[in-house]
Amino acid sequence: MVQKTVSIAIIALLVGLGAGYVFQLPTVNTLQSQVNTLQTEVGTLKGQLRTVRFTFTGLAPLGEGHYEVWAIFPDDTKLSLGAFNTDQGGNTISLAGYRINDFTSSRDLRDARKIAITIEPTGDKEPGPSGIIILVGDITGGKADLRFKAIDLSTASGQYILATPSAGGRDPTSGVWFLRKDGDKLSPGLKLATLVTGWKYEGWAATQGVPLSTGKFSLADKADESAPYSESGATPPFPGEDFFRNAPPGVSFPVNLADGKSLAVITLEPDINGVDPTGAGPFSIKFLVAHIPNSLAPLTTTDMMLDLSGLPSATASLT
Numbered sequence: 001m002v003q004k005t006v007s008i009a010i011i012a013l014l015v016g017l018g019a020g021y022v023f024q025l026p027t028v029n030t031l032q033s034q035v036n037t038l039q040t041e042v043g044t045l046k047g048q049l050r051t052v053r054f055t056f057t058g059l060a061p062l063g064e065g066h067y068e069v070w071a072i073f074p075d076d077t078k079l080s081l082g083a084f085n086t087d088q089g090g091n092t093i094s095l096a097g098y099r100i101n102d103f104t105s106s107r108d109l110r111d112a113r114k115i116a117i118t119i120e121p122t123g124d125k126e127p128g129p130s131g132i133i134i135l136v137g138d139i140t141g142g143k144a145d146l147r148f149k150a151i152d153l154s155t156a157s158g159q160y161i162l163a164t165p166s167a168g169g170r171d172p173t174s175g176v177w178f179l180r181k182d183g184d185k186l187s188p189g190l191k192l193a194t195l196v197t198g199w200k201y202e203g204w205a206a207t208q209g210v211p212l213s214t215g216k217f218s219l220a221d222k223a224d225e226s227a228p229y230s231e232s233g234a235t236p237p238f239p240g241e242d243f244f245r246n247a248p249p250g251v252s253f254p255v256n257l258a259d260g261k262s263l264a265v266i267t268l269e270p271d272i273n274g275v276d277p278t279g280a281g282p283f284s285i286k287f288l289v290a291h292i293p294n295s296l297a298p299l300t301t302t303d304m305m306l307d308l309s310g311l312p313s314a315t316a317s318l319t
Contacts, residue, residue, distance in 0.1 A: 260294030
């Protein structure tokens, strides 16, 4: 009788344990389901392209403003992948100054059609791009070759003379004008592509180790936008400047641009509603350059050289 009772008790215990085990199965199954879901999500993410790595060539550091990476989709949606700058060594750095290797997307980039790099102003709070596109390229096979395509500079040409019309011809090598002189006839000295929104041209005279702006402009056959250094006399309707007033630190006026050390330069400058987000100095795209000859005679039409070495490029790899 005792033995039978014990057997019954053991059977009851086993049944109870079995019942408890069966009771726990839903919890185990739920955990397994969650694991399976996570594994599926990881597998899906591995099949997506969410990271972009760049190799930049000639993308100059910005003293003001910054660069920003954008993925552009077929519906023209523009997704920011992050802001950055470059250092003097050509490294990609964050706005806090640390090295960046990759840019990560919150969206699968397999459907993106382009990668673009823009220039944005310091403290930018706009959710979209500025419109100043420094580099852009189509995505093909998980890669994109980025080039400067905003304006075709390949056919640009330039000429200049040394003259000081605002001072009545006084110290005639203290002024540069981007025009050509044929006898008494004056004509545009620059042949330039039509500008698009986000860019302006700017003339420069580099002398005594300092770049001096001759003014920003959009058209080669019109006067430029400013004359900060000229005297009050009449000047021709072309870009240019005389250097007599308001000399910046480190420069003595009048200057001698025919000293064999000075330059005449035309740059392409970023522009947001009349403001250059990269600052007052010359931008890195210095595409027309002239080493002004020593003792160049005033009023002599002289050629400039086309130099596109300042155009940046990049390769983007999506992973």
